[in-house]
Amino acid sequence: xxxxEDIINMITEFMTLREILNIKKLNKDMYKKVKILYxxxxxxxDKYIIDNIINKFIDIxxxxxxxxxxxxxxxNLKQLNTLYIDGNCVINYNA
Numbered sequence: 001x002x003x004x005e006d007i008i009n010m011i012t013e014f015m016t017l018r019e020i021l022n023i024k025k026l027n028k029d030m031y032k033k034v035k036i037l038y039x040x041x042x043x044x045x046d047k048y049i050i051d052n053i054i055n056k057f058i059d060i061x062x063x064x065x066x067x068x069x070x071x072x073x074x075x076n077l078k079q080l081n082t083l084y085i086d087g088n089c090v091i092n093y094n095a
Contacts, residue, residue: 005033013038013062017053035059065089 012020012034024031036057039050051072054060058076065071067087074080074091085091 008033009035009037012036038062039064065091 008023012023015023017036017039020034020036024034036053037059039053039057039060039062050065050068054063054071054074054077059079060077061079062082062084063074063077063080064084065086067089069088069090071089071091074083
């Protein structure tokens with residue numbers, strides 16, 4: 001990654017999922033370069049949406065989960081280095 005990509009990806013930590021996806025839609029180049037590195041903070045907590053995001057965007061490095069039961073699997077997140085779990089949260093490792 002170059003410096004511009006690094007800066008954009010750091011900024012995504014403070015953006016909503018909708019804002020990040022809108023940036024990714026700007027053009028093919030942005031879609032490839034902008035990664036969803038931080039997910040779960042300040043988002044509507046819907047386990048089905050979270051499962052889909054986790055499966056589609058495997059570059060997530062920080063994942064925040066609060067009061068979500070039944071997340072199917074996080075094994076595909078090979079670059080995950082920080083997992084915040086709060087409240088009543090269950091991750092199924094047998095999926």
